[in-house]
Amino acid sequence: MTVVVKVGGARAVDPxxxxxxxxxxxxDERVVLVHGGSTAVDEALESRGVxxxxxxxxxxxxxxxxxxxxMGVVEAVFGxxxxxxxxxxxxxxxxxxxxxxxDGELISGPRTSAIRxxxxxxxxxxxGDHSGSIETVDPDPLETLLDxxxxxxxxxxxxxxxxDGITPVNVDADRSAAAIAGALxxxxxxxxxxxxxxxDPDDPATKIESVATADEWATLEASAxxxxxxKVMAAAEALDAGAPTAxxxxxxxxxxxxxxxxxxxxxxxxxxxES
Amino acid sequence: MTVVVKVGGARAVDPxxxxxxxxxxxxDERVVLVHGGSTAVDEALESRGVxxxxxxxxxxxxxxxxxxxxMGVVEAVFGxxxxxxxxxxxxxxxxxxxxxxxDGELISGPRTSAIRxxxxxxxxxxxGDHSGSIETVDPDPLETLLDxxxxxxxxxxxxxxxxDGITPVNVDADRSAAAIAGALxxxxxxxxxxxxxxxDPDDPATKIESVATADEWATLEASAxxxxxxKVMAAAEALDAGAPTAxxxxxxxxxxxxxxxxxxxxxxxxxxxES
Numbered sequence: 416m417t418v419v420v421k422v423g424g425a426r427a428v429d430p431x432x433x434x435x436x437x438x439x440x441x442x443d444e445r446v447v448l449v450h451g452g453s454t455a456v457d458e459a460l461e462s463r464g465v466x467x468x469x470x471x472x473x474x475x476x477x478x479x480x481x482x483x484x485x486m487g488v489v490e491a492v493f494g495x496x497x498x499x500x501x502x503x504x505x506x507x508x509x510x511x512x513x514x515x516x517x518d519g520e521l522i523s524g525p526r527t528s529a530i531r532x533x534x535x536x537x538x539x540x541x542x543g544d545h546s547g548s549i550e551t552v553d554p555d556p557l558e559t560l561l562d563x564x565x566x567x568x569x570x571x572x573x574x575x576x577x578x579d580g581i582t583p584v585n586v587d588a589d590r591s592a593a594a595i596a597g598a599l600x601x602x603x604x605x606x607x608x609x610x611x612x613x614x615d616p617d618d619p620a621t622k623i624e625s626v627a628t629a630d631e632w633a634t635l636e637a638s639a640x641x642x643x644x645x646k647v648m649a650a651a652e653a654l655d656a657g658a659p660t661a662x663x664x665x666x667x668x669x670x671x672x673x674x675x676x677x678x679x680x681x682x683x684x685x686x687x688x689e690s
Numbered sequence: 691m692t693v694v695v696k697v698g699g700a701r702a703v704d705p706x707x708x709x710x711x712x713x714x715x716x717x718d719e720r721v722v723l724v725h726g727g728s729t730a731v732d733e734a735l736e737s738r739g740v741x742x743x744x745x746x747x748x749x750x751x752x753x754x755x756x757x758x759x760x761m762g763v764v765e766a767v768f769g770x771x772x773x774x775x776x777x778x779x780x781x782x783x784x785x786x787x788x789x790x791x792x793d794g795e796l797i798s799g800p801r802t803s804a805i806r807x808x809x810x811x812x813x814x815x816x817x818g819d820h821s822g823s824i825e826t827v828d829p830d831p832l833e834t835l836l837d838x839x840x841x842x843x844x845x846x847x848x849x850x851x852x853x854d855g856i857t858p859v860n861v862d863a864d865r866s867a868a869a870i871a872g873a874l875x876x877x878x879x880x881x882x883x884x885x886x887x888x889x890d891p892d893d894p895a896t897k898i899e900s901v902a903t904a905d906e907w908a909t910l911e912a913s914a915x916x917x918x919x920x921k922v923m924a925a926a927e928a929l930d931a932g933a934p935t936a937x938x939x940x941x942x943x944x945x946x947x948x949x950x951x952x953x954x955x956x957x958x959x960x961x962x963x964e965s
Contacts, residue, residue: 459766463738487770491734494769495762498847498858501792506855512793512831517776519787519840556787556840563834565794572773580781583773 417445417561417601419658420672421592421649423452430500433606436672437566438507445561446672447595448504448511450570451588452496459492460485470532470541480530481585486545486572489585490515493570501568512565514556516573517583521557522591524550526575526584547575547584549591552598569595589649597656604675605646606666611681612647614638623681632687654688692720692836692876694933695947696867696924698727705775708881711947712841713782720836721947722870723779723786725845726863727771734767735760745807745816755805756860761820761847764860765790768845776843787840789831791848792858796832797866799825801850801859822850822859824866827873844870864924872931879950880921881941886956887922889913898956907962929963 418440422433430450437446460467465488468480481489497513504511516522526547529540560567569591575584589605596603612635614621626635639647643663650661664680665671674680693715697708705725712721735742740763743755756764772788779786791797801822804815835842844866850859864880871878887910889896901910914922918938925936939946939955949955 490770490773491766494773495765498765498769498790498792501790502849502856502858505792505795505849510794512789514787515773515776517773517780517788519785520780555838559834559838559840563830565831565834574777574780581777583777 417447417599418604418672418676419447419449419592419596419599419601420604420606421449421451421589422606422666423450430503430666432669432671433666434503434507436670437504438509439670440672441509441566446566447557447561447599447601448500448566448568449588449592449595450496450500450568452493452570455496456489456492459488463488470530470534473531473533473538480541481545482543483545486583486585490572490583493572497568497570504566504568509566510564511568512560513568515570515583516586516591517581519556520553520574520581521569522549522552522573522586522594523576524548524573526577526582528577545575545582545584547573547586549573549586549594552594554598557595557599587645589645590652593649593653593658593661594656596653596658596661600657600659602676603650603653603658603661604672605649605661605663606671606675607646607663608666610665610668610679611663612638612643616640616643624678626681626683626687628687629689632683635681635683650683651688654683654685658685660684692722692874693879693947693951694722694724694867694871694874694876695879695881696724696726696864697881697941698725705778705941707944707946708941709778709782711945712779713784714945715947716784716841721841722832722836722874722876723775723841723843724863724867724870725771725775725843727768727845730771731764731767734763738763745805745809748806748808748813755816756820757818758820761858761860765847765858768847772843772845779841779843784841785839786843787835788843788845790845790858791861791866792856794828794831795849795856796828796844797824797848797861797869798828798851799823799848801852801857803852820850820857820859822848822861824848824861824869827869829873832870832874862920864920865927868924868928868933868936869931871928871933871936875932875934877951878925878928878933878936879947880924880936880938881946881950882921882938883941885940885943885954886938887913887918891915891918899953901956901958901962903962904964907958910956910958925958926963929958929960934960
């Protein structure tokens with residue numbers, strides 16, 4: 416069995432439970448750990464006095480514009496997070512190796528440089544963005560390391576393809592984890608700070624345990640709000656790409672990964688996406 | 691044949707010639723690229739307003755004290771340098787994968803936390819340094835990637851061993867390259883900004899072509915000054931650990947790696963270290 420586990424990236428969000436659980440699992444299962452860290456990127460930008468630039472698309476979506484300087488900070492912060500996470504795993508006895516999506520072109524897709532924006536009520540083209548959408552996950556670098564007994568630790572950036580080569584670009588870590596789980600036909604565990612998806616977002620007692628039909632999927636989708644919308648979208652992407660299950664579960668519970676695989680959290684089965 | 695190539699790390703020192711040459715070589719030879727980047731670390735510290743702290747040892751050696759904050763910057767800067775270098779290699783058609791010495795505990799040794807210093811004329815112990823000395827290079831992560839057709843790109847930090855686990859610590863990139871060449875029984879090419887080691891440091895016409903006897907080694911060692919002393923020390927470490935040759939050559943020449951392997955630069959043979 417292969418399992419892809421997504422954890423948060425900031426050291427402030429203590430990944431100790433997940434790390435110990437990877438150590439317990441890694442002897443028996445093939446584990447790929449995927450990390451985020453956008454909060455740490457925001458902090459790094461702020462501490463350097465770099466004002467993040469937000470732009471609005473014609474659809475009304477507001478997002479951060481990642482210019483070259485910001486992209487350098489993104490690479491640096493994720494590099495540091497990954498090094499620390501690998502060291503923590505080594506300390507726990509896991510022979511971890513860190514990879515960005517650029518390494519071995521593990522995660523690749525076309526770079527988006529010119530984006531359509533609305534500025535002062537006018538449509539404009541703004542160039543120089545460092546973003547991209549995941550088109551391909553190459554399983555070979557991961558299979559190579561897993562076969563040799565290593566535990567890969569993967570995070571942004573990804574390989575942005577341009578006419579003249581590869582540029583590192585920013586990518587969402589949840590969607591990266593989903594694409595990797597799909598490419599490896601692996602179970603996906605998305606660890607977060609709640610116990611799963613709740614029908615009533617304010618009431619943990621309404622946690623959805625299992626999602627196995629199209630109707631249950633519709634309920635899940637309707638229940639997800641705020642950041643949970645992104646988790647549910649990642650689950651859909653993983654399942655549609657071949658993951659048998661996608662599980663949203665609590666990072667702070669005891670043995671969080673094994674608990675998630677044993678049915679804690681919200682378990683979404685591939686059948687929920689077949690209609 | 692396996693060759694370990696050390697290049698500078700700052701993007702300002704254009705590694706384009708070395709990158710194109712790795713692309714030309716990587717089809718036929720096994721290449722490991724090792725990068726530095728301490729200049730970029732200095733710049734990053736300065737731009738953040740972090741004053742580097744210098745300390746003096748009882749032997750009179752002055753060095754930078756790497757506290758936790760500085761170590762975070764080191765990890766971040768090397769992470770960014772490595773990501774950019776891997777992307778540049780991918781652009782040149784090389785399927786590169788970046789590794790720090792922490793990944794797979796590739797480069798490890800005891801962490802030095804408490805160091806003896808002289809402060810105000812008194813001997814003191816100062817704790818919290820993030821440095822270490824290379825004790826072991828594990829060839830497995832590199833062999834795994836090379837066997838699978840990838841070109842590993844390696845740089846600081848290394849895995850600092852403590853009683854309670856692994857801490858990333860700073861390490862010299864030249865010495866890292868030397869230790870890797872020794873562990874892989876590979877030729878070592880140290881690319882720099884001069885054509886080799888000159889008997890008269892101011893006169894390129896006095897370049898030492900080849901060093902193959904103990905006497906020639908003595909001349910080499912006596913000729914090296916300034917930063918070249920470190921290159922010669924790295925060459926000695928590589929040869930003593932099993933590298934057949936260690937070559938100091940010009941990064942800015944045409945096809946610098948192949949030129950170095952063909953006898954440009956200063957080629958030191960293992961026999962020069964046997965006496």
